[in-house]
Amino acid sequence: MSRQWETIGELGLQFFGKISASISHEIKNTLAIMNENAGLLEDYCQLADKSKPVDPGRLKEVASSIRNQIRRTDGIVTNLNRFAHSTDQWMMGVDVGDFLRFMCQLTGRLAFIRGVRLKPEPLSASVKIQTNLFFLEHLFWLCLDFAISMAGEGRTIRLTADALQTGVRIILRGLEGLAGSPKTNFPGRHGKTLLRVLEGELEINEAAGELVLILPKEVSQ
Amino acid sequence: MKTRVLIVDDEEEFVNALSKRLRIRDYDVTTSLSGEEALEKMKHYLFDVVILDVAMPGMSGIETLREIKKIKPLTEVIMLTGHATVESAIEGMKLGAFDYLLKPCETDDLIAKINLAYNRKAEHEERIREAKVRQILASPRTVLEDE
Numbered sequence: 001m002s003r004q005w006e007t008i009g010e011l012g013l014q015f016f017g018k019i020s021a022s023i024s025h026e027i028k029n030t031l032a033i034m035n036e037n038a039g040l041l042e043d044y045c046q047l048a049d050k051s052k053p054v055d056p057g058r059l060k061e062v063a064s065s066i067r068n069q070i071r072r073t074d075g076i077v078t079n080l081n082r083f084a085h086s087t088d089q090w091m092m093g094v095d096v097g098d099f100l101r102f103m104c105q106l107t108g109r110l111a112f113i114r115g116v117r118l119k120p121e122p123l124s125a126s127v128k129i130q131t132n133l134f135f136l137e138h139l140f141w142l143c144l145d146f147a148i149s150m151a152g153e154g155r156t157i158r159l160t161a162d163a164l165q166t167g168v169r170i171i172l173r174g175l176e177g178l179a180g181s182p183k184t185n186f187p188g189r190h191g192k193t194l195l196r197v198l199e200g201e202l203e204i205n206e207a208a209g210e211l212v213l214i215l216p217k218e219v220s221q
Numbered sequence: 222m223k224t225r226v227l228i229v230d231d232e233e234e235f236v237n238a239l240s241k242r243l244r245i246r247d248y249d250v251t252t253s254l255s256g257e258e259a260l261e262k263m264k265h266y267l268f269d270v271v272i273l274d275v276a277m278p279g280m281s282g283i284e285t286l287r288e289i290k291k292i293k294p295l296t297e298v299i300m301l302t303g304h305a306t307v308e309s310a311i312e313g314m315k316l317g318a319f320d321y322l323l324k325p326c327e328t329d330d331l332i333a334k335i336n337l338a339y340n341r342k343a344e345h346e347e348r349i350r351e352a353k354v355r356q357i358l359a360s361p362r363t364v365l366e367d368e
Contacts, residue, residue: 025276028303028324029232035325036238043245065234115278153279 008135008197011190015138022110023080030073037062037069079105086134091219094136096127096161096168103140104159111144115153118144121160127168130218131198139187139194140213143172143202146186147211150175167216175209223249224339225267229259229285230274230301239272242328248335256280260288268296270338272331273318275302275309283309283316290317295345297338301326 040062044054083106097120104118111118144157151157151174158173187195187202195202199219203212226248230236233254240250251266253259257280259271271289275282286298300310300321310321319338322331 025303029235032301032303032324032326033232033235033238036235036242039328040238040242043242047245062238065238068234113276113278 007190007193012134012138015141018110019083019106019141020080022107023076023083026076026109027073030069030076033069034066037066075105083137086137090132091130092133094129094131094133096129096170097123099136099140100159100161100170103137103144106137107141107144111148111157114148115155116148116151117156119156119158121158123161125163127161127163129168129215131215132219135194135198136215139191139198139200140170142187142191142194143211143213146184147172147175149184150177150181150209150211152177164214167214170213170215172211172213173209175211178204178206178209178211180206223247224335225249225251225269226335227251227253227259227262227268227271229253229256229271229277229282231255231277232274243335246332256282256285256288259285260292263289263293263296268293269342270319270335271296271298272335273298273300273313275300275313275321281309283313286313286316286318295342297342299331299334299338 041059044058044062048054079102082102100120104120108118147157155176156174159170160173161168161170191202194200197219199216201214203214204210205212226243228236228240228243228250229252230239231254236252236254240252243250251262251268253262256273256277259273260280262268263271273282273285273289277285280288282300282302286300289296289298294317297319298313298317300313300318301324302310302321303324307321307323310318314321319341320334322334
């Protein structure tokens with residue numbers, strides 16, 4: 001058992017690092033845009049100093065771009081903060097619809113850079129489970145990582161969930177490459193360990209292009 | 222003649238702002254939002270310097286650089302990167318990129334690198350012209366053979 005926790009701990013840190021690096025890269029992008037826009041305002045001021053009138057419309061455009069990027073950065077930092085708090089409690093109540101939306105925002109850039117979009121679909125009813133949130137985020141990232149490879153460039157992965165009597169069924173749709181793809185070792189040794197800890201199951205439906213993650217209503221402590 | 226710069230980055234607002242700033246400084250600027258679009262433009266137009274983002278969806282900065290060096294080996298490329306992809310930028314330099322800059326970058330640094338890159342390209346082209354002239358002077362028949 002202790003070896004199992006060591007593996008989860010070590011690879012969990014790697015997962016935390018991967019997400020943090022992606023987020024900091026995204027922040028660098030928004031900072032770069034704000035930096036260029038601030039520079040552009042300075043350029044306009046210098047032109048105005050040389051008696052070259054500047055169209056107020058241009059200034060409004062720059063201000064609007066800066067505001068967009070501040071809003072974008074605020075969203076990114078909010079997600080980072082929420083992710084950082086995932087480890088606060090061993091067990092917590094998770095609203096699955098909200099979790100899927102959050103994971104799409106958190107990992108959207110990692111998918112986008114591989115040419116794939118993530119689209120959470122509204123659930124027909126609210127579904128809540130009691131689980132370890134950080135382990136769930138990690139396991140779900142492993143599922144997404146696999147799904148992104150199977151979806152292929154230019155595709156959209158749609159995420160949804162159904163309530164079961166015993167818990168929840170999370171479905172990732174649009175994995176066109178599943179049929180006929182060479183065998184992979186997904187979920188791998190580590191994924192299997194996380195599944196065991198979260199008492200979950202995975203189903204791969206090649207014909208439908210779906211990956212299904214089944215989780216219990218409550219993980220036994 | 223103005224230095225012809227191609228900016229390649231999937232962040233449209235970044236491309237817009239940077240292109241305006243370079244035009245104010247009298248550069249001839251073209252923009253692309255993907256590596257694929259940049260390569261298409263490079264087939265039809267001449268550029269002196271390409272400013273290339275490392276992390277882009279679709280064709281990555283490194284793949285784009287490889288293709289640029291195949292079709293226009295003399296065009297100089299400056300890689301732009303967030304800190305998470307510095308290793309890729311260094312790999313880019315091994316593949317022939319002129320230099321790299323971290324985002325967000327200082328305008329003066331970027332301008333200095335663009336000018337240095339342009340000078341290197343101009344010197345390289347001049348050396349090729351001189352070599353061709355020497356070849357013609359040594360053996361005037363080669364001109365006829367080339368034709």
